[in-house]
Amino acid sequence: MNSMNATAIRTENMSEKVAKPVINEQPENAVITEGTTVGQPFADDPKFKLRNVEVFYGESPAIKNISLDIGRNEVIAFIGPSGCGKSTFLRCLNRMNDSIDICRVKGSLMLDDQDLYDPKRDVVELRARVGMVFQKPNPFPKSIYDNVAYGPRIHGLANRKSDLDDIVENSLRKAGLWNEVKDRLDATATGMSGGQQQRLCIARAIAVSPEVILMDEPCSALDPIATAKVEELIAEMSESYTIVIVTHSMQQAARVSDRTAYFHLGHLVEVNDTDKVFTAPDHKLTESYITGRFG
Numbered sequence: 001m002n003s004m005n006a007t008a009i010r011t012e013n014m015s016e017k018v019a020k021p022v023i024n025e026q027p028e029n030a031v032i033t034e035g036t037t038v039g040q041p042f043a044d045d046p047k048f049k050l051r052n053v054e055v056f057y058g059e060s061p062a063i064k065n066i067s068l069d070i071g072r073n074e075v076i077a078f079i080g081p082s083g084c085g086k087s088t089f090l091r092c093l094n095r096m097n098d099s100i101d102i103c104r105v106k107g108s109l110m111l112d113d114q115d116l117y118d119p120k121r122d123v124v125e126l127r128a129r130v131g132m133v134f135q136k137p138n139p140f141p142k143s144i145y146d147n148v149a150y151g152p153r154i155h156g157l158a159n160r161k162s163d164l165d166d167i168v169e170n171s172l173r174k175a176g177l178w179n180e181v182k183d184r185l186d187a188t189a190t191g192m193s194g195g196q197q198q199r200l201c202i203a204r205a206i207a208v209s210p211e212v213i214l215m216d217e218p219c220s221a222l223d224p225i226a227t228a229k230v231e232e233l234i235a236e237m238s239e240s241y242t243i244v245i246v247t248h249s250m251q252q253a254a255r256v257s258d259r260t261a262y263f264h265l266g267h268l269v270e271v272n273d274t275d276k277v278f279t280a281p282d283h284k285l286t287e288s289y290i291t292g293r294f295g
């Protein structure tokens with residue numbers, strides 16, 4: 001993980017917008033100042049540089065002036081109570097929110113210093129660079145092979161069948177699935193177990209050589225053994241990819257992530273090294289949430 005720049009944190013934490021205090025009732029005395037995040041929200045060498053991000057569904061704000069860097073090859077976990085905006089913010093990172101008509105995204109969202117929301121940007125190419133794994137495994141009703149080969153085919157990544165075979169095998173190996181499926185690549189993917197389907201979806205995301213993988217509660221439909229396999233996979237993948245994971249499981253966030261971001265009512269309250277968040281959080285609301293006082 002990248003080391004964080006403490007000076008940058010202090011100076012950049014002052015939002016360019018006027019800070020509006022937001023009073024929260026749980027716990028007493030906990031105050032969020034809009035646009036201000038305690039801890040270490042910024043990185044020296046960010047993959048994503050996100051500034052003053054606001055998201056609205058119609059007139060309702062779902063994300064309120066959030067600024068955050070996501071470091072290259074770090075695993076960052078988004079946690080917080082239901083409805084606090086974790087998935088909304090995650091979906092901004094590969095413009096999945098574009099498909100929701102009433103959704104508007106404001107602010108500056110940069111990926112490797114390029115504007116994510118540049119109207120000229122090819123969104124299909126963006127989603128190959130920033131892949132996504134959803135809560136519920138969603139394999140296509142096709143063979144195991146065709147699920148993984150789908151992306152490389154549409155992006156023209158393999159000229160010959162043997163190249164495509166190599167991509168499929170490598171992706172399935174990286175997803176820890178090759179040995180389980182190598183003798184039945186033509187079998188339909190929907191016949192696999194839920195855990196296998198989710199690892200297949202990870203293989204499908206990997207197959208187009210992404211730089212970032214977004215995971216929206218990837219284990220919530222899985223049993224503990226399948227969950228452990230996906231978590232092992234996240235640890236292995238973190239060497240090659242930037243990973244952003246939304247999770248309701250604080251144990252999972254503690255196990256898999258380098259940094260943890262705590263969201264509350266559309267605000268980003270705290271971002272810190274995961275060990276710190278779970279042992280000595282800086283903000284009262286984070287502490288209340290991780291100690292189970294609400295959520």
Ligand SMILES: Nc1ncnc2c1ncn2[C@@H]1O[C@H](COP(=O)(O)OP(=O)(O)OP(=O)(O)O)[C@@H](O)[C@H]1O
Pocket residue numbers: 057062080081082083084085086087088089100
């Ligand atoms: N498609 C949508 N249309 C309208 N409002 C939406 C839509 N999706 C989310 N919202 C609203 O935006 C807010 C944030 O929702 P979001 O799903 O991002 O939160 P979350 O923290 O990921 O929640 P959960 O943990 O329950 O998945 C909520 O008030 C939610 O009702």
